[in-house]
Amino acid sequence: MSVGPRKRVAALISGRGSNMISLMAAARQPDYPAEIALVLSNKLDAPGLVTARDAGIATAALSHKDHASREDFERAMHAVLEEHAIDLVCLAGFMRLLTPWFVGQWQGRMLNIHPALLPSFRGLHTHERALEDGVKIHGATVHFVVPDMDAGPIIAQAAVPVVDGDTPATLAARVLAQEHVIYPLALKLVASGATRIDGNRVLTGEQVSDHLLVVPTPA
Numbered sequence: 101m102s103v104g105p106r107k108r109v110a111a112l113i114s115g116r117g118s119n120m121i122s123l124m125a126a127a128r129q130p131d132y133p134a135e136i137a138l139v140l141s142n143k144l145d146a147p148g149l150v151t152a153r154d155a156g157i158a159t160a161a162l163s164h165k166d167h168a169s170r171e172d173f174e175r176a177m178h179a180v181l182e183e184h185a186i187d188l189v190c191l192a193g194f195m196r197l198l199t200p201w202f203v204g205q206w207q208g209r210m211l212n213i214h215p216a217l218l219p220s221f222r223g224l225h226t227h228e229r230a231l232e233d234g235v236k237i238h239g240a241t242v243h244f245v246v247p248d249m250d251a252g253p254i255i256a257q258a259a260v261p262v263v264d265g266d267t268p269a270t271l272a273a274r275v276l277a278q279e280h281v282i283y284p285l286a287l288k289l290v291a292s293g294a295t296r297i298d299g300n301r302v303l304t305g306e307q308v309s310d311h312l313l314v315v316p317t318p319a
């Protein structure tokens with residue numbers, strides 16, 4: 101599927117980095133069209149930084165608290181991304197809102213994963229809100245980043261059932277397992293050049309089953 105050299109990807113994290121780990125695992129496959137060239141965190145003590153370092157991946161940590169404004173912080177981040185010749189950015193639990201300036205620098209080259217079936221449940225506490233609203237189907241979305249929060253052309257989604265007895269934690273775990281499936285899949289589609297953005301839609305030329313996963317009710 102891959103044409104040309106592997107794309108150099110930066111994973112941006114703020115915490116444990118389980119999605120980052122799923123991308124690192126996928127990128128270990130020789131035919132995967134991307135490599136994780138950098139892990140960058142806005143939290144100096146993010147556990148994911150240690151995981152990345154242990155795996156031999158370059159890391160950088162920049163605290164937004166050391167910068168006068170949101171954009172100053174982003175300009176510093178952007179400089180690090182350029183130093184590492186990054187082609188694509190994957191937000192992987194990066195819990196900072198980004199300015200239109202930064203988003204503009206990476207337009208069409210920055211992906212995010214969100215723990216809900218967008219456009220439902222943008223923002224925080226998605227699993228609590230899904231339970232409060234009584235939805236029967238919940239899930240996760242990988243999308244291109246645009247200036248609006250948790251919006252932008254959708255690359256892949258996974259749906260999971262909500263079952264009797266679910267708590268935010270059990271539902272989060274069911275969704276997270278699928279996040280780890282669709283993020284590597286979405287990055288593969290983008291890095292291999294299979295995606296084309298048409299308005300709000302991402303066309304992939306792939307089979308539907310390759311970018312829409314529906315997970316059966318757990319036994």
Ligand code: GAR
Pocket residue numbers: 113114115116117118119120192193194213214215223224250276279
């Ligand atoms: C993931 O569930 C991700 O979808 C979510 O944060 C978690 C990070 O976990 N992202 C957002 O809520 C962004 N709006 P991880 O550090 O283990 O990948």
